[in-house]
Each structure stands twice: as structure tokens, then as C-alpha cells.
Amino acid sequence: MLNAKISALGCYTPPRVLTNQDLEKLVDTNDQWIMERTGIRERHIAAPEMATSDMAIEAARCALAQRGIDATEINAIIVCTVTPDHMFPSTACLVQNGIGAKGAWGFDLIAACSGFVYGLTVGANLVMAGTHKKVLVIGADTMSRIIDYTDRATCVLFGDGAGAMLIEPAGEEDGGNGFIDFMGEIDGSGGNFLKMPAGGSRQPASHETVDQRLHYVHQEGSQVFKYASRKMHEVCRDLLQRNHLKVEDVGIMIPHQANKRIIMAAGERLGIAPERVMINIERYGNTTAGTLPLATRDAISEGRLKRGDIVLFAAVGAGYTVGASLWRWAF
Ligand code: UT7
Numbered sequence: 001m002l003n004a005k006i007s008a009l010g011c012y013t014p015p016r017v018l019t020n021q022d023l024e025k026l027v028d029t030n031d032q033w034i035m036e037r038t039g040i041r042e043r044h045i046a047a048p049e050m051a052t053s054d055m056a057i058e059a060a061r062c063a064l065a066q067r068g069i070d071a072t073e074i075n076a077i078i079v080c081t082v083t084p085d086h087m088f089p090s091t092a093c094l095v096q097n098g099i100g101a102k103g104a105w106g107f108d109l110i111a112a113c114s115g116f117v118y119g120l121t122v123g124a125n126l127v128m129a130g131t132h133k134k135v136l137v138i139g140a141d142t143m144s145r146i147i148d149y150t151d152r153a154t155c156v157l158f159g160d161g162a163g164a165m166l167i168e169p170a171g172e173e174d175g176g177n178g179f180i181d182f183m184g185e186i187d188g189s190g191g192n193f194l195k196m197p198a199g200g201s202r203q204p205a206s207h208e209t210v211d212q213r214l215h216y217v218h219q220e221g222s223q224v225f226k227y228a229s230r231k232m233h234e235v236c237r238d239l240l241q242r243n244h245l246k247v248e249d250v251g252i253m254i255p256h257q258a259n260k261r262i263i264m265a266a267g268e269r270l271g272i273a274p275e276r277v278m279i280n281i282e283r284y285g286n287t288t289a290g291t292l293p294l295a296t297r298d299a300i301s302e303g304r305l306k307r308g309d310i311v312l313f314a315a316v317g318a319g320y321t322v323g324a325s326l327w328r329w330a331f
Helices: 020-024 031-038 052-067 091-099 112-128 188-193 207-211 221-242 260-270 288-301
Strands: 003-012 017-019 042-044 076-080 105-109 135-142 160-170 178-186 252-255 310-317 321-328
Touching: 003 052, 003 112, 003 288, 017 020, 020 031, 031 260, 042 160, 052 076, 052 091, 052 135, 052 160, 076 091, 076 112, 091 105, 105 112, 112 135, 112 160, 112 178, 112 288, 112 310, 112 321, 135 288, 160 288, 178 221, 188 221, 221 260, 221 310, 221 321, 252 260, 252 288, 288 310
Parallel strands: 076 105, 076 135, 252 310
Antiparallel strands: 003 160, 003 178, 017 042, 135 160, 178 321, 310 321
16 A cells, blocks of 8 residues: 655744743743643744744745645645634645645544644544545644633743644655554543633624623643643553554654643653653644654754654544554654
8 A cells, every 4th residue: 555754844933932921921920830831831822913834834935845845736725724714714725725736635633632633643644545645734833813812821831833744655765764553542521621712603793792701712731731741641552552653662652742741641651761752842832733743854954753663643632533644753
């Protein structure tokens, strides 16, 4: 059967940086608490005129430039996001038009923090089906637009950013590098622990919903924390087992960056050496669908991910959504 590989990666983070010291001026918090409880030092925040599609377009252009191809070669665009520019049209349509991907089709994928892992597997399967030659998977979120900067329990956690990966068929020259496997799970019984209550068909926008600040992220942090630490470990363990791989076979684990303590707890339970777990939450916070491509870029630039290495992507997020995928890195 035809395999799929990740052939290029592009990222974008807006230039403005919001530090823990800046947040100390907005809410009753402090750098020490944020660092100790989350591992976050700063996050990037989009300028007012910038929306999710703008960041996605920047990331997509960067991936296309790295691969040296024109946007007209793209067959499909998947934008993973919970902060689309609009309820509709989809952000994928805006990106298609923005980069000039004439002839592509595409859609938005909502799976919160697991969005990018899900997008990657959908993209890989489109390629492996033999019907698509180039699929662009983008994770982009402008979390600052749905964060309540009077709520200290959530405003310290999130940032803005985007990343794009190109998926193509893997050939002889790739020497077996490419997609290995994916495992996912959703559990809607946890839906109330992390959500944006209003603005959809359940509670359409009204003066009342705005007054009650229901268009912002609401989270019961400790519930999500417990679930995420457990499931991140379980999905990675089960995926490795199914593929007869040992943790020592994994070159690098690239987990969703929601909280450094969740990542460390999951890594410890899995038994993977800490130096093989990518953590860059300190510089970006939680960018939701953007964390995996941003962390992958940093893993490459730090020399921790090279062609032929087995990479384990893993995420747990609102929904709940859970997912992990294994790839043998191809560039
Ligand atoms: O990516 C999607 C998935 N999301 C996540 O994975 C997030 C999961 N949850 C978490 O990361 C953590 O639960 C948080 C970082 C959100 C909170 O950490 P925690 O250790 O679970 O703290 P807590 O919510 O139990 O709060 C402990 C204390 C409370 O004070 P009291 O009631 O003990 O007096 C909070 O009010 O810390 C207080 N607190 C803060 N203090 C200073 C909460 N936020 C802050 C803050 N600064 N920003």
C-alpha cells in the first residue's frame, strides 16, 4: 500500500510577546506561580487586525517555500482550529484564496488541542488512498480572541500561533520513512470541563451572553489536568504496543503543550527519557492546534529530530479529544 510522509513544515507566531510580568498587571497572578504550575514564561499575541487565516496563510507559505512548490499544486487544505475567522465560510476557504491554491478543496477540523494530530491522520489517509498528491494540514489558533483577560485561571495559559505540514506520497527514495499509525478517542462526557459556552446554536450571541462573558474559554482546570495526564500516557502506550515498538525506539515524543506538568507526568508514566520529550511551552504557552507544528520546528532546529527518527505526536484536548500518531521522519 502507498505510504504518506510529511515533506515540509512552516510556522508563524505573531511578533508581540505577552510575558508573565505583563499578566501580573492584568490579574492577581505572579511569574513564580505561572512557571511552577504551568511552565509558561511568555506567549505570542496576534495584532488586532490579524485573524486565524492570516497566521495560517503565513505558515502555509513558509511550508510551500521550504518544499519549493507552487500553491496550485495543493490538492486539499485542512485547517485545524477552534478560532476560525468566522462560523462560516471555513478558514480553509480563506487560506485557499489567500495562498492561491486554485483547484484545492478543503475544510476546517474542530478537535481543539487534538486538532493537528487528527488533521495529520486525515491528510495521511487522503494521500494513502492514492487520490491526493499534496495535502496541506494547518493548525492555527488565535486563542487571545476567546480568552478572558480578567480570569487568571485561563488567561495565563494560552497564546497564538500557527503551523503547517505538507503531506505527500512516500516513495522508494524515502527508505520506509513516513506514516506508521494513529490511535484516537473522543469522550463527550468531559465536554463541560473545557468549552466556550456561547456563540453557537445552543446559546447564540446576545447581549446577555456577552454580559455573562460566555464567549470566552471556561475551564475546570484540575479535571482536565487529571484526564489529560492519564490519557496522554495511555494513548501513547497503546499505540506503541500495537506497533510492537518500545519507548526506546522513539526518537522524540512531541506532545501537545498545555502544561509542562502534564507532559512530564505522561512522559514519566510512559517511561521515556526526559531528553526525548519535546517541551517548548515556556515560549509559546498553549496555542491549541498550533502547538505540535511549533514544537516540531523547534525540535528540528535544536537538532533533536532528524530524518529516519521515529516521532510520536500526542494530544489531549477539549471534547474530550485524544490522539496520537507515529511517523518515521522523512526530511
Ligand atoms: O489544552 C487543553 C487542555 N487544557 C489543559 O490541559 C489544562 C489543564 N489544567 C491545568 O493545566 C491546571 O489545572 C491549571 C494550570 C489550569 C491550574 O493548575 P492547578 O495546579 O490545577 O491549580 P488549581 O486550579 O487547583 O488552583 C490552585 C490555586 C487556587 O487557589 P486556592 O483556591 O487554592 O486558594 C487558584 O485560585 O491557584 C490559584 N490560581 C492562581 N494563582 C495565581 C489559579 N490560577 C492562578 C494564577 N495565578 N494564574
